[in-house]
Amino acid sequence: MRHSTLALLTVVTAAGVSYGYAGSPADAPLATALNRTVSVTLPDSHNVFPPGEGADIANSQCMICHSAGMVTRQPPLSYDEWKLEINKMRSAYGAPLPENQVDSLAKYLTAIAGKPQGK
Ligand code: HEC
Incomplete structure (x- = not known):
């Protein structure tokens, strides 16, 4: 049959x-x-912070717990907002960044991912 x-x-x-x-x-x-196998290669650019003064601090301190992309993909923040964000990482999550590096790092983050001047 x-x-x-x-x-x-x-x-x-x-x-x-x-x-x-x-x-x-x-x-x-x-x-x-x-039954397909899919292979994905993520871009390297999210694995380090872009060059600039203070990038060494970000690269050594801000990828201990998450990727650089977690930081660079945020909406642009002002210098003061970056300082709050960095201090939140220190107090809420225990980031070991020394207090005397907070200013330099906030300047760097404002330069690479900050609000345009005047906003
Ligand atoms: C000083 C470098 C540094 C910067 C800049 C930084 N982080 Fe985070 N970060 C976290 C956690 C946990 C979250 C929240 C993840 C989530 O919500 O899924 C986060 C989230 C963030 C976010 C997303 C917005 C938010 O508030 O959730 C930003 C921006 C950020 N971190 C910036 C733990 C850390 C740790 C671990 C001790 C370190 C070190 C750390 N973070 C270092 C840093």
Whole structure:
């Protein structure tokens, strides 16, 4: 009987739509699609801070717990806001940055990711 060689594959998508595929499971396009390996290479630019005066502080102190991207992808902050943010890292999360480096780092972060002058 020919029908015995056919299998019915039913897939329910995230949207709740279900549709059937009648054919041999080996030929099912969905089964092939679900069995893919995807490889992703992340850009290196997020692994270090951009060059500038104070970049050495950021590179040594601000990637202990998270990536540079966590810092550089924030909306632009003012110098005072950066100081608050840096001090929050120190007091709330225990960042070991010495207090006498807070100003230099805030200047650096304002220069690379700060609000445009006058705002
Ligand atoms: C002085 C360098 C430095 C800078 C600049 C810095 N961090 Fe963080 N940082 C955190 C944690 C935890 C979060 C929150 C992550 C989350 O919300 O998912 C965070 C988040 C942030 C954010 C995102 C906004 C926010 O407030 O959540 C910024 C900006 C940031 N850190 C800046 C732990 C640290 C630690 C660990 C001791 C260190 C060191 C650290 N951070 C060093 C630094």
